[in-house]
Amino acid sequence: MPRFQIKPYTVLITATGKSPITLSLRPVPLLVGLGVLAGLPIAWIALLLYQNVQLAQRNQNLSETASEVLTELNAIGNEIEVLKHRAGLPDHSGDSTRLPDRDGDKIPPRGGIAQAAPAEAMFDEARRQLPSLETMLSRAVKPALEQTLEAEAEQAAAFPSGKPLAGEPSISSEFGLRPNPFGLRGYEMHEGVDFAGPVGKPILATAEGVVVRADYNGGYGNHVKIDHGYSYETLYAHLSDLEVKIGDRVQRGDVVGYLGSTGRSSGPHLHYSIYRNGQAVNPRYYLKLAETNQETK
Ligand SMILES: [Zn+2]
Known part of the structure; x- marks a missing residue:
């Protein structure tokens, strides 16, 4: 490979009248040296x-x-x-x-x-x-x-939450349209849920509030209505006995009356309604009942 043969280069540094200094350098170190000098x-x-x-x-x-x-x-x-x-x-x-x-x-x-x-x-x-x-x-x-x-x-x-009865009460009738419960023809709007239970079982307020109804009428029988503020009201109906009177302030869990079958009732149960801005809403969302206790009878 003669073409690539590396030949040394000679650099001559001369001064007039003096013998020149000769530097014999191989091309690679020379190029590197020049490169470094120029590159710095x-x-x-x-x-x-x-x-x-x-x-x-x-x-x-x-x-x-x-x-x-x-x-x-x-x-x-x-x-x-x-x-x-x-x-x-x-x-x-x-x-x-x-x-x-x-x-x-x-x-x-x-x-x-x-x-x-x-x-x-x-x-x-x-x-x-x-x-x-x-x-x-x-x-x-x-x-x-x-x-x-x-x-x-x-x-x-003041937010109605939880159950109006202690224990794991079963729901006997759901909120919404249902066949007439007295065996008559047609459907009726059921504005709450019914809980089956024994007469005399304590009924509990589901939120803090003021009692605005505590009396008897033909439909709901002995019933209690509580105003919770923030546009919420709850109703507890068909009670055998009342434990509060109008104007009473109640806390969540206070006894407001006892389960019964007064008024338009086909058997002992609690009718429980929640109203928001005067409109009945499905209490299901507020009950937090376990799924296993939700079967209807
Ligand atoms: Zn009912």
Whole structure:
């Protein structure tokens, strides 16, 4: 392979009147040497450029992060205001519970931040806003949440749930259209569920509320109606005896009367209705009865 034969090169360095210095170099080390000599400045410039780009990128990232932090802080501040409003707290409970206004000198309004303000100034602004945010959290959000939880607890207590009889009572008639239970022709709308049971079994209120009916009429016999607020009412009918009177305040689980067969009844049972905004709804959804006890008789 004569074409690829590697021949050494000779470099002559001469000065006038002096004998020349000769350097005999093989081509590969020579090329590498020249390459390194030429490459060093290029590498240096490339490194500087790279560092510059890196720095610019980092600055850009920092600016974006700072801008995001400020936007987030502002959003949290707004959310707190909304929460306060929803909890019925005053919008402005002193300046100390509000984020400082943005009309200050350093920080331009939202939207133009990324281009306009340097990252450092924006981080300073974020640092400045954090204590106010903490104050808002402790002074406004905590009471607002407590108020909301209290209201929700109140509402939960007034929400008819569970069974109006202890144990695992069986449902003898479902909510909805049913054949006439007295053997007559046609169908009737049954606005509740019937629970079969022995006469005298205690009947329990399914939610906190005020007794608005506790008397006798031809259809429901001895019956109790409770107003729970939040547009809910419950009815307990065909009772043998009543345990409450109109105006009584009852808690969930209180005895309101005893199972019977008074009024338009074909046998001892409790008729239980739930009304929402005056409309009968299917108590099934509120009973939380186990599937095994849902067979109808
Ligand atoms: Zn019924």
